[in-house]
Amino acid sequence: MNLLPHTAEEFSSAEYWERFFRRRGDKAFEWYGDYNQLCGVLHKYIKPRDQVLVVGCGNSELSEQLYDVGYRQLTNIDISETVVTHMNQRNAERRPDLTFLQADATQTSFESGSFQVALDKGTLDAMASQEEGALAGRMLVEVGRVLAVGGRYVCVSLAQEHVAKLAVEHFVREGWAVRLHCLGSMEGEDSGPDSSSFALPVFVLVCTKFRQPPPCPVLEMCQGEDGAPRRLATMQELLSAVKECQAYALLRQRLRAGTDATQSPSLTLCHATTGLPRYTLTVQDSPPTAKLPRTNYFAIFIVPQGRESDWLYGSAEGRSQLARSAGFRRLVIVAMHRDQEYQDMQAVQSELSPMVMDLAPPGMPANQQVPFLSVGGELGWREVVSRGVSALSGEYSVEDVRGEDGQLYRRLVFLNNAGLVQSESRLSTQATASARKKSKKKKAKPAAPQAAGGPPSVDRGFLCCAHHRVMVAGLSLLGVGSADSKGQPVSVLLVGLGGGGLPQFVRDFVPAASVEVVELDPTILEVAQTWFGFHVDDRLKVTLGDGLEHIKTLESQGGCFYDVIMFDVDSKDPTLGMSCPPPAFVETCFLEKVRNLLTPRGIFMLNLVCRDSALRESVLGRVRGVFPRVLSRGIEGEVNEVLLCVRGGGEQGEQTPVSPPALRKAAQSLQGALRGHSTPCNPDIDIASLLEDLKIA
Numbered sequence: 183m184n185l186l187p188h189t190a191e192e193f194s195s196a197e198y199w200e201r202f203f204r205r206r207g208d209k210a211f212e213w214y215g216d217y218n219q220l221c222g223v224l225h226k227y228i229k230p231r232d233q234v235l236v237v238g239c240g241n242s243e244l245s246e247q248l249y250d251v252g253y254r255q256l257t258n259i260d261i262s263e264t265v266v267t268h269m270n271q272r273n274a275e276r277r278p279d280l281t282f283l284q285a286d287a288t289q290t291s292f293e294s295g296s297f298q299v300a301l302d303k304g305t306l307d308a309m310a311s312q313e314e315g316a317l318a319g320r321m322l323v324e325v326g327r328v329l330a331v332g333g334r335y336v337c338v339s340l341a342q343e344h345v346a347k348l349a350v351e352h353f354v355r356e357g358w359a360v361r362l363h364c365l366g367s368m369e370g371e372d373s374g375p376d377s378s379s380f381a382l383p384v385f386v387l388v389c390t391k392f393r394q395p396p397p398c399p400v401l402e403m404c405q406g407e408d409g410a411p412r413r414l415a416t417m418q419e420l421l422s423a424v425k426e427c428q429a430y431a432l433l434r435q436r437l438r439a440g441t442d443a444t445q446s447p448s449l450t451l452c453h454a455t456t457g458l459p460r461y462t463l464t465v466q467d468s469p470p471t472a473k474l475p476r477t478n479y480f481a482i483f484i485v486p487q488g489r490e491s492d493w494l495y496g497s498a499e500g501r502s503q504l505a506r507s508a509g510f511r512r513l514v515i516v517a518m519h520r521d522q523e524y525q526d527m528q529a530v531q532s533e534l535s536p537m538v539m540d541l542a543p544p545g546m547p548a549n550q551q552v553p554f555l556s557v558g559g560e561l562g563w564r565e566v567v568s569r570g571v572s573a574l575s576g577e578y579s580v581e582d583v584r585g586e587d588g589q590l591y592r593r594l595v596f597l598n599n600a601g602l603v604q605s606e607s608r609l610s611t612q613a614t615a616s617a618r619k620k621s622k623k624k625k626a627k628p629a630a631p632q633a634a635g636g637p638p639s640v641d642r643g644f645l646c647c648a649h650h651r652v653m654v655a656g657l658s659l660l661g662v663g664s665a666d667s668k669g670q671p672v673s674v675l676l677v678g679l680g681g682g683g684l685p686q687f688v689r690d691f692v693p694a695a696s697v698e699v700v701e702l703d704p705t706i707l708e709v710a711q712t713w714f715g716f717h718v719d720d721r722l723k724v725t726l727g728d729g730l731e732h733i734k735t736l737e738s739q740g741g742c743f744y745d746v747i748m749f750d751v752d753s754k755d756p757t758l759g760m761s762c763p764p765p766a767f768v769e770t771c772f773l774e775k776v777r778n779l780l781t782p783r784g785i786f787m788l789n790l791v792c793r794d795s796a797l798r799e800s801v802l803g804r805v806r807g808v809f810p811r812v813l814s815r816g817i818e819g820e821v822n823e824v825l826l827c828v829r830g831g832g833e834q835g836e837q838t839p840v841s842p843p844a845l846r847k848a849a850q851s852l853q854g855a856l857r858g859h860s861t862p863c864n865p866d867i868d869i870a871s872l873l874e875d876l877k878i879a
Contacts, residue, residue: 214304214338214384215365217247222407223363223386224301227336228253232298235328237287237321238305241265246273249280257297259285288320295330303338306387310345318345322352331393341385341424349387350401350417357395361388361402361411362420364427383431385424412456426452433465434540437512443469443505446498451537453522460522461534462490464515465541466505474509479546481510482538483555484530486562488583490517491595491603493819500819508555512543520579524561527554557586567592568713572705575754580713582609591646594681594709604752605681606646607714610639640715642686643865648817649789650684652824653748654692655872658848659785659826660745662692663855669694675744675779677729677767678751679706682716689722691856691865696721700729730766737775747776748787759794760801762822768801773808777829786827793821802879814879815872825879845873 228234230252236245239258249256258281260266269282285291287305302325309318325335335353339345341362353360363386386407401420402411414420429449436447448464468474483504485495494500495515505513516534524530531554539552568580577597585591594605645651662672672695676685679701689697701707704726710716718724725732729751736742753764766772768788776786786809792798802825806812809827816823849869856865 228299234299235297237302258282292328298333300325300335315348333391335389337387340382353389354399359390359400363404443467459519462517466501466513478510480512480542481553482514485517487518488564574703608641608644610641649822652815653787655869656826658852663851673744674746676748681714682710699724700732743781750789759797760792762791770804780829784829788825812879813876
């Protein structure tokens, strides 16, 4: 029988509750759990000798059960005359001292300071739905009046956002201490499919009245009835902690209902003491048609530290492939967060076990063994070497990690999109070997491999980003390294600096190349120079400014021509369906300006990252409308593709090598030029293989 209110107004209507309790009859209605589920936390805050006001008692058995275990000074009030009459009749003989009164909780006749506890199970939630919280506000004022100094308001609630915000703001304003216990979900007879709100966890809000307000708000969060209180600095932090608990409960409810291989829901778990993000859990199901061993229900995969942004773990496509390879009906992929300490794999498994078991697929036997999977049984390694804030891009982290190949890498990550590595460089072999030796000798995390007091030791001959390698290989279309081009200068304009690996490589290894970089964010230039070994000189210059405006200005001035123009700039708007480049960079009128700045043999290179197929086709159409020859090279395992666009329109443009034999010959010439360069650190790049999969776009 589902008698729950259908509208917000019904929650606080005396007429509704009269009808409710008449239809309900003698059957007790327990909002948010019964005495057995709540007694642990209630006994912590309510003493048997306390004068207790039970607000909105209904026909719950809670007061009766408290009375039976020794709580004899309970005054129950409710707005419904029917329920008050019924409860007095029900308890007249067995509990003669248990009082039930008809009263409006917003305006009672009790003397000020006459109670030590006000107990509320669901009444605040009901009243907060009416008059935009005004009714609940009046009730909280009345509770504050009737409670003595040191008294407590103990409220059992779902703590939905509008309710929690109203209550916390009220008691902080009044100078009370606020503590929340998250007890988890308490599903009962009325929590069926028609009342999905009961999938939310139940909270117990405990607010203590002080004689004098404390100098700063006292805000605390506890997990379970016995969890140690975690102090929070602001109301927003407390409300965020509540939302995290609710997100976990709703995800658990959703996953209990079935599996969906097309979705991969995720949530973040925070450290119980610090409140900082500690784990991100992503649930990946296998398709129902997948042929799996009967016993392979559920497994937990722990991603090594520093590798959570790898394609296999950080993309939907990669996680789907990982789940198929693992061969389980459901795989929970766990990423560990930076700035957190993890002892070892066994400790991580012990910490996760009680939480992740709630996410098991439906139908899994109760005694089923759930394996923890990992890469080599190791936690991985990450060391943050620098943190800072960019006015344009937000907080960033420069960190060293160990890759799958055992090498050490340096990464730049913007924390507002922590799953994406903005830039990456490999650290030199000498530094890597040194760090490994330290690690073996001390059996500890390797120190950040860099010269004492000097810049980081970066391998400038290694390009980590696959699309950067394709862009370098695209220089073959210019005939770089061929007998005809020896000594011929190559001028490059690059929009987007990042860590500086691409422009530094071109300057160091491409014969007679000069590079101009346009970068909007001065912080990025500082990071590149300080942590990624980027050096400006007469052949490598940086202009700070807007790439759009810079190109428009150059084109309007005329007479400034480049052999290569590269766009490797990301969009700050994640809602566009195209994360690279920003849409203004691929408008027809702007592409025409780019073409006008190219020499007759010139090449325009675009790193395109677009998940929206219709938008991608639109971009390609505009590019093809400006450039007569457009070649595309997809990046394996990623969404990226590099467009190589030939300016054409002249004798040199018409001779651009695009046929397979011509490309192979051009690749050999460029390969020889790169490896024959005098720079001691020879580049690790295979030009021919990078050009094999070029297609006409």
